[in-house]
Amino acid sequence: MTQRTTNAVIQMQHVTKRFGTKEAVSDVSLEVPQGQIFGLVGPSGCGKTTTIRMMTGVYTPTEGQMRVLGATPENFEKRVRERIGYMPQLFVLYPTLTVWENLNFVASLYGLNWFRRRKRLKMLLDFVELRSARDTLAGNVSGGMKRRLELACSLVHNPELLFADEPTAGVDPVLRGKFWEHFRQLKAEGHTLVVTTQYVSEVEYCDQVAVMRNGRLLMVQTPDDLRRQALGGEIIRLTVDAEDELNARRLLHKMPFVEQFSRPHGAPTGTLDIYVKDAGTALPEVIGGLGQDPTIDMRHAEEYKPPFDDIFIILMERAAETDPQSVEAEVINV
Amino acid sequence: MFKPFIRLLAFFAKEVAEIRRQPRLLLSLVLGPFLILLIFGLGFSGEQPRLQTILVVPPERQNDPRIQVFRERIEQANFEVVGVTTDEQQAVEAMRGSDGAIDVVEVLPADLDELFGRQEQSTIRVLYNEIDPTQEQWIQYLSYVQVKELNSALLLTAISGSREQAGGLQQFISSTRQEIQQIQSGLAVAQNPETRAAIRRLRTNSGLILAGLALASQSDANQRAQSDLQAIQRSLDALDQAAESGRVDEQRRRLEEINQNLSQVEQVAAQITTVPPEVLVSPLTSVPENLAQLEPNFIAFYAPGVLALLLQHMAVTLASLSLVRENLLGSTELFRVAPVGSMQILIGKYFGFILTIALIMVALVGLMVANIPIGDTGYTFGLAVPFVGDLVWFAVSVLLVTVASLGLGFLISAVSTSESQAVQLSMITLLAAVFFSGFFLPLQNFQAFARWLAYLLPVTHGVRAFQDTMLRGRLPSDETFVWLGSIALVCFLLAWRIWRKNLKRR
Structure with missing residues (x-):
């Protein structure tokens, strides 16, 4: 499951965290390569926050080994901490301070020089689009603005490695899009980001995704591989005239690269999802094969990528089959 | 700039900014005590009700x-x-x-x-x-004073009567001396009838005088006079027997005795007539004289105590809510990740609160000592509390009380798990301060173990130090500095240790 990379900024080896008798994270091993957006996805209570807190040194693992930026988190020196940014899940700044004062406070925590700080804070306020609210008390700004303020605070010292714990939770879709835009921009600047999310559709924006369930790591994949693994390959969605569906099915049966096909749930007659190993190579052959039959009126054929919500449900259901006792405890936000 | 210093200043600036955002709090901290003292000064007569x-x-x-x-x-x-x-x-x-x-x-x-x-x-x-023990003590004391007063009045009346008797006593002494001379000159004649007649006269006169004295009063001088008269009567009886039997030597000896007793009676009579009755009743009196540099009124006397009490309460309240709020807000999670240490957080907060409290104290002391005439109205602005001491030492005392009280507050905050718990402990500290600081009840009235509790409160030393510097014009004692320094150090170390443990990565 763990991909060995030479430029990993985070390495976890069989890490377990227990609180009393409760095991919050069980035997997790993963690596986060430098310069990537690494997503941690899973239902509430699956251990995402605990994992991120272990990575930042807030929690100490009960078992296993961890290295972040080459150091053990529980023994982080100040110099290592200065390279890490952290955006907690909840708003932990001061409601009685203004947006600017909160930013200034966090900048001081990271020892930012006063002369450099002013320019940096202005730049960040522009980055998170909070310039107009700089003198507003943090307690008086909207929830979305609070999250943006926290993002700015976590970036105030220009960290190499940013941990963002559910940055888009409770945020409207437009703002969520902006957050991911910011993250992509940061990635482009060379930052490494570890982002947890309950919104599985957001894994699309990640370079790699770790799927967690009940404290266990189910898989670490790229979004495409995740989809492929869930579906067992790729999908070509074919639309023919409703009267031609039977003929099309007959022809598809004869194609050796077609693993299976079926009409999607709720789709009209004439629509078929064809499961293949590689949609890129299979699509021309499907179009060519069906096109040779003049009785089939083929209207549309293209690679279909089902939303990650569906992928996630498939993965969770599959995991529940191997561990049925834990299904009831899960809350899946799709 | 030096990074640890910048981090420390982060908390300093944050605390100052947060308090600055609460103008009503600041106003109440300054005007509250000022108004209370003003109303107290105007409304308190200082006299015990009749x-x-x-x-x-x-x-x-x-x-x-x-x-x-x-x-x-x-x-x-x-x-x-x-x-x-x-x-x-x-x-x-x-x-x-x-x-x-x-x-x-x-x-x-x-x-x-x-x-x-x-x-x-x-x-x-x-x-x-009465159920109020203080009022009960007051009634008992006044009853005692009242009875003393009545007794003095009765004695005074009686002694005045004694003086009249003493006039008769002096006549008696004069006539007795004459009679004795006559008796002495007639000693040669055996069984002289005139001698015996003179002895009987003397016996009768002395009896009358004695009865008068017994009725007059029971003063010390009177009793001595009675005793001497009784001795004279015994000698007269013996003289009469000697005259009857014609024993001349015995008569001489008895006459000598009578002479001696007469001299004593004469001294007592002189004392009764020359010493004023008031002196006889109350030989001692007191003239109180206050050697203090100032004789402050009630406002002035209580002002340093109010200042110390407010200072401790303000510092304890601010500090006790501080760390617990960080915990409840979740900021500690940020601190655990950030390159900041528990010591930096604590010291930064100390500096922030010290600056805030210092500004409040300047305003408050200014209002207390101000005595500025308001035009021609005859009124003045300020409480006109005198300040005769050294301002620098006063500032040092304020600083020490502040640091010690902040330490106590941070300790409360470090052990509290909720704001209500911190507030509760702060209020208990205030209650202890009111009872044990010597602000209202003198420390000498407490048992030793309770006095130790009082010494553990910064306000106890603050009250004394502020009174010394403001009203007595002298330096606070070394003991005050040692106590305040020790409280500050111990509380800081304990608070830091607990806070560091709370902040530790789990």
């Missing part, structure tokens, strides 16, 4: 004019006679039903006329219905 008293007199004395004299004497001892009755039960019921309006029922003895004739003391009964 005890409302019903006087119960013996029925046969109801119309006796001496009762009026008695009443006047009682009222001089802070009793206010609101009624006179002969029915004790009725008076007691009236006191019980008065809901505190009647403090005391005073029952006079029936045997007022026989005060000196009896061989035992007479009793004035003072009945009260």
Whole structure:
């Protein structure tokens, strides 16, 4: 499951965290390569926050080994901490301070020089689009603005490695899009980001995704591989005239690269999802094969990528089959 | 710039900014104590209220004019006679039903006329219905003062009577000396009838004088005179027997005895007539003289205590809520990840609060000591509390009390798990400060173990140090600095240790 990379900024080896008798994270091993957006996805209570807190040194693992930026988190020196940014899940700044004062406070925590700080804070306020609210008390700004303020605070010292714990939770879709835009921009600047999310559709924006369930790591994949693994390959969605569906099915049966096909749930007659190993190579052959039959009126054929919500449900259901006792405890936000 | 210093200043600036955002809090911290002191100064007379008293007199004395004299004497001892009755039960019921309006029922003895004739003391009964121990002590003390006052008055009357008797005594001494000379000149004649007649005259006169003295008073001088007269009477009896039997030597010896006793009686008579009765009744009196640099009024006296009490309460409250709020807000999660240490957080907060408290103290002390005339109105702005001491040492004392109180507050904050718990502990500290700091109740009134509790409170040393510097014009004692320094250090170390443990990565 763990991909060995030479430029990993985070390495976890069989890490377990227990609180009393409760095991919050069980035997997790993963690596986060430098310069990537690494997503941690899973239902509430699956251990995402605990994992991120272990990575930042807030929690100490009960078992296993961890290295972040080459150091053990529980023994982080100040110099290592200065390279890490952290955006907690909840708003932990001061409601009685203004947006600017909160930013200034966090900048001081990271020892930012006063002369450099002013320019940096202005730049960040522009980055998170909070310039107009700089003198507003943090307690008086909207929830979305609070999250943006926290993002700015976590970036105030220009960290190499940013941990963002559910940055888009409770945020409207437009703002969520902006957050991911910011993250992509940061990635482009060379930052490494570890982002947890309950919104599985957001894994699309990640370079790699770790799927967690009940404290266990189910898989670490790229979004495409995740989809492929869930579906067992790729999908070509074919639309023919409703009267031609039977003929099309007959022809598809004869194609050796077609693993299976079926009409999607709720789709009209004439629509078929064809499961293949590689949609890129299979699509021309499907179009060519069906096109040779003049009785089939083929209207549309293209690679279909089902939303990650569906992928996630498939993965969770599959995991529940191997561990049925834990299904009831899960809350899946799709 | 030095990064640890910048981190420390982060908390300094944050605390100052957060308090600055609460102008009402700041205003109440400055104006609250000022107004309380002002109202206290205007409204507190400083005099003990007079005890409302019903006087119960013996029925046969109801119309006796001496009762009026008695009443006047009682009222001089802070009793206010609101009624006179002969029915004790009725008076007691009236006191019980008065809901505190009647403090005391005073029952006079029936045997007022026989005060000196009896061989035992007479009793004035003072009945009260009181649950307040301080008020009870006050009543008991005033009763004691009242009886002393009455006793003095009675003695004064009696001694005045003695002086009249003493006039007769001196005549008696003069005539006795003449008689003795005559007896001595007739000693040669055996069984001289004139000698015996003279002895009988002397015996009769001395008896009369003795009876008069016995009725006059029981003062010390009077008693000595009586004793000497009795000795003279015994000598006269012996002289009479010697004259009867014609023993001349014995007569001479007895006459010598009488002469000696007469000399003693003469001295006593001189004392009774020359020493004023007031001196005889109260040979000692006191003249109080205050050597303090100032004789402050009530506002001025209580101002340093209020200042110390407010200072401790303000520091304890601010600090006690500080760390617990960080925990509740979740900021500690940020601190655990950030390159900041528990010591930096704590010291930064100390500096922030010290600056805030210092500014409040400047404003408050300014309002207290200000005495600025408001135009021609005759009024002045400020409480005009005197400040005779060294401002620098006062500032040092304020700083030490602040640091020690902040330490106590941070300790409370470090052990508290909720804001209400921190507030509760702060209020308990305030309550302890009111009772044990010596602000209202003198420390000397407490047992040793309770005094130790008082010494653990910064305010106890603050009250003393502020009074010393503001009102006495002297430096606070070394002991004050040692106590405050120790409290500050121990509280800081304990708070830091607990806070560091709370902040530790889990």
